[in-house]
Amino acid sequence: MSVLLDTHVWLWWLTGSTHMRARQRQALDQLAAHELPFIAAISMWEAQMLVSRGRLIPAEPFDRWIRRMTAPDTVRILPLDSDVVVSLHELPTSFDGDPADRLIVATARAHALPLATHDSAIRGSRLARLWRP
Numbered sequence: 001m002s003v004l005l006d007t008h009v010w011l012w013w014l015t016g017s018t019h020m021r022a023r024q025r026q027a028l029d030q031l032a033a034h035e036l037p038f039i040a041a042i043s044m045w046e047a048q049m050l051v052s053r054g055r056l057i058p059a060e061p062f063d064r065w066i067r068r069m070t071a072p073d074t075v076r077i078l079p080l081d082s083d084v085v086v087s088l089h090e091l092p093t094s095f096d097g098d099p100a101d102r103l104i105v106a107t108a109r110a111h112a113l114p115l116a117t118h119d120s121a122i123r124g125s126r127l128a129r130l131w132r133p
Helices: 007-015 022-034 041-052 062-069 082-090 099-110 120-125
Strands: 038-040 076-078
Touching: 007 022, 007 041, 007 062, 038 041, 038 099, 041 062, 041 076, 041 099, 082 099, 099 120
Parallel strands: 038 076
Antiparallel strands: none
């Protein structure tokens, strides 16, 4: 079974960030060798925002970098579609995560995928099944 990567997990994994534990990186590498992980479409927007705000500096021009990070042989992108919007609508109002977090959780739920995240608000909400490497 594959996994949906939260934006930070996706970026940490593909950029080799030291924020990611070696065990999690190895598990994602092994998974990707057999079945590519997913990202929610909103994660591309979050990555662009990080770059535009200077919080993430790619080693190459943005257009090449984002295409490499989202290449079909790297990750699979799940669109914002009606199933995700229905799942979003069903989230409790008590989950006041930012809009991107809400969409990522809704995407995980709509596609019945475990979510790889370090986000404490998402983890604490228990609204998404968490991926365990």
